Amino acid sequence: MIKKLLLLFCTIYFQFFIAQDSDTEYxxxxxxxxxxxxxxISALPYIRPYISKAKKExxxxxxxxxxxDAVLFSSLDEEKLTYADSMxxxxxxxxxxDLLIIAHIDxxxxxxxxxxxxxxxxxxxLEAYQYSKNTKNEYLKYQNLYHIGVVKSYLGYYDEAAELFDKCLLYYREKSKSKIHPNLIYNNKKGYLNSLHQLIICYRHLGKYKEMDSAIETGLSEAGDNREYVQEKGYFLLSKGISEYHEKQYEKALTDLNRSLPSIRNxxxxxRLSVNYFFIGKSYLAMNDAKKSVVYFRKIDSIFKKHQFILPELRENYEILINYSKKNKDQAQQLYYxxxxxxxxxxxxxxxxxxSPKIHKDYDTKTLLEEKNKLQKINYLVTVIIILLIIWAIGLIMLFTKKQKKAKEIRQKYILLEEKFVKDQTIAEAPQIPIEEKRVNLHESKVEELLRKLKIFEDKKxxxxxxxxxxxxxxxxxxxxSYLSQVINEHKGGNFNKYLSQLRINYIxxxxxxxxKxxxxxxxxxxxxxxxxxRQNFSDLFYEINGIRPTDFxxxxxxxxxGNGD
Known part of the structure; x- marks a missing residue:
């Protein structure tokens, strides 16, 4: 990643490209x-007067x-985003x-x-890309290319992403070895190391293991023991550990994966921390130590619960945990995972x-259209046909992929619902949702009486x-x-509306x-x-409780x- 590089670059950029005037107070x-x-955050008391002065002037x-600067030194993500908006x-x-390019990239x-x-x-x-087409600042152009490459890599377009990272490598390598200000050399060296790390990820997914191992050794050599590049070295050690795992050198893999952990945590x-845990877990699993491996797979689930994000390559994590729960006959855990x-x-x-369509329509197609204008005098018709074929092919692939995923998702949800029904002939109650309202001190006998009456109410439908x-x-x-509301909230897992909806949908x-019939x-x-x-309310409640639309069910x-011949 080149986050810190991006956030520090503006200082040097201002010094060399924008702010030739020296303001002593600033x-x-x-x-x-x-x-x-x-x-x-100890920087913020100095940054605030800096901002106030700039606003006033x-x-x-x-x-x-x-x-x-406020983005860089704030410790909370929410504050960083607020300052980025202001930027x-x-x-x-x-x-x-150029400032607009910097602000949108950051x-x-x-x-x-x-x-x-x-x-x-x-x-x-993509907003930054629009401004970067006419900039003379090559550094900003390659920053933007790097980040678009990261998104392409996430989507699985590894060949295309690798091309972008190759371009970035050539640019950053040349700049980091040129005679420029030391801070600019540092920034370009960071850009080079992070582009190399992203290229290694592409090589791994493309099965180019020789190129990957060579790039890892280059990265470790370039980062060395320089404290400025500790984070980058951690990424290269992570990649090395993954490579050793694939080569079935599990002890070596565990050593390098654990060496990379501190810098990635920091x-x-x-x-990437999830990726690290995943391959530590896989290494223990390959060594027949399932108990140790599950500890790390569960760490990934904790990260997912907190951030609601998971990389596609870590999907197997949940398949492993589901199979582990099955083996141990832990149906609750199996259902959860x-x-x-x-x-x-x-x-x-x-x-x-x-x-997927955004990256093609808003980036690739725009690039193709720019090239088309250059070639228009040579062969206008051929260029148009190529573009239409590309868009048509992309549309077909996306449509097919979307249908396949939807069908698979519906099937999985149906199977899950059926397993729950077979298990106990009823749908499990939703987790209790805390209700914030004033509580009335009800006598225990009153509560028991109302619960008995509710049981009769449920039994008689x-x-x-x-x-x-x-x-x-x-x-x-x-x-x-008031009494009834309190008893339902405290003993039936939610408020009255949720309780009633759950009973009705479970019943049907x-x-x-x-x-x-x-x-x-x-x-x-x-x-x-x-x-x-x-009808709409029923369909929405059915989906909310069962995870599948009634028509699909x-x-x-x-x-x-x-299929069963019933």
Missing amino acids: DQLRKKYENLEEND KNYSKLVQGYK VWAANHSKDK KGVIYYYNYKKFQLALNEY SRDFA TGQLLKADSIMSKDFSYL GFIQKGLTISKLASQLGTNS TNLLFEDK YLKYNIETLAKECGIAS IKKRMQEME
Whole structure:
């Protein structure tokens, strides 16, 4: 990653390309914090007056610098994003195209590095790309190419990403060995090492293991023991450990993977930390130590729960955990990890459905159109046909992929629901959701009485009454709404509406499983059968509780019954 490189570059950029005037007061303020470590909030008391001064003087180039420094030294992701927004605002007011490139790239870096929001990051990179086409600043152009390459790599377009990283390597290598300011040499060396790391990832996925191993050795040699490149060295050690795993040198793999852990943890790069844990776990698994391996696979799940992000290559993590739970006959864990896998698939599917056409239409096609204009005088017709064929092919691939993923997802959700039904003939209750409201001190006997009445209400299917409200039910049970609401919140896993919806959807789901006549009913009839007035409301609740639309469920159930000869 070249996050710190990007955030530091603006200082040198201003010095050599924009701010030839030397403002002593600005310089004095920056000297008080410019040598501090990234995320050190002790810099902020000096950055704030810097920003205030720039605002007062309407010095937008300095204001961009101030917000950029605030991004670097803030410790919270939310603050970094706020300052990045302000940076874009200041760059817009400056009307300097190069500052706009810097601001949009840096904001994209926050989305990518701190949040792993590829959709939002790509939007920023493409915005920067528009401004970079006419810039004379080659450094900014290659920064942008690097980040677009990162998104391509994530999408699995490794050949295309590798081409971009090769271009970046050539540029950064040449610049880092030229006679320029030491800080610029440092920035270009960082760019070179991070481009090399990304190229190694592409080589690994393309099966180019010889090129990968050679690049890893080059990276380790270039980074050396220089403290400035500790993070980059950690990435190369991670790549080396992965290579050793594939070569079945599991002891060596564990050594290098563990050596890389401290720097990757310190960088707060939770995506690469997950990759590290994954291959440590795989190494232990290959050495027949399943208990140790599962510890690391569960760490990946913890990261996923916290950040709601997982790399496609780590999908196998959940398959391993599901199989481990099956082997140990832990049905609760098996169900949990199956749910996590479905959630991971859903998140990755959203990224791919958005990013895949975006990267082609907003980047590749624009590049092709620029080339087409150059070649138009030579062979206009051939160029147009090529572009149309590319777009047509991409559209077909995307359509096929989307249909396949949707069909697979529906099937998985149906199987999961069926397993739950077979297990205990009912749908498991949702986890209890804490309800923040004033509690009434109810006597234990009163609570028990209301629970008994609710049990009778459930057994007699009282919940299928149309237009049932908490007031009506309270009246039927001989109590008041406040008492009933409190008992339901504390003992039934949610508020009244959630409780009622769960009962109704569980009821109709059981009927669909047990009696095939209900499979012939339309959605409106099924909704009325369980007391829900609106077709749309029924469909939404069914999906929310069961994870599958009722139409898809009925279709799968009928296919299964036909296959069984029922």
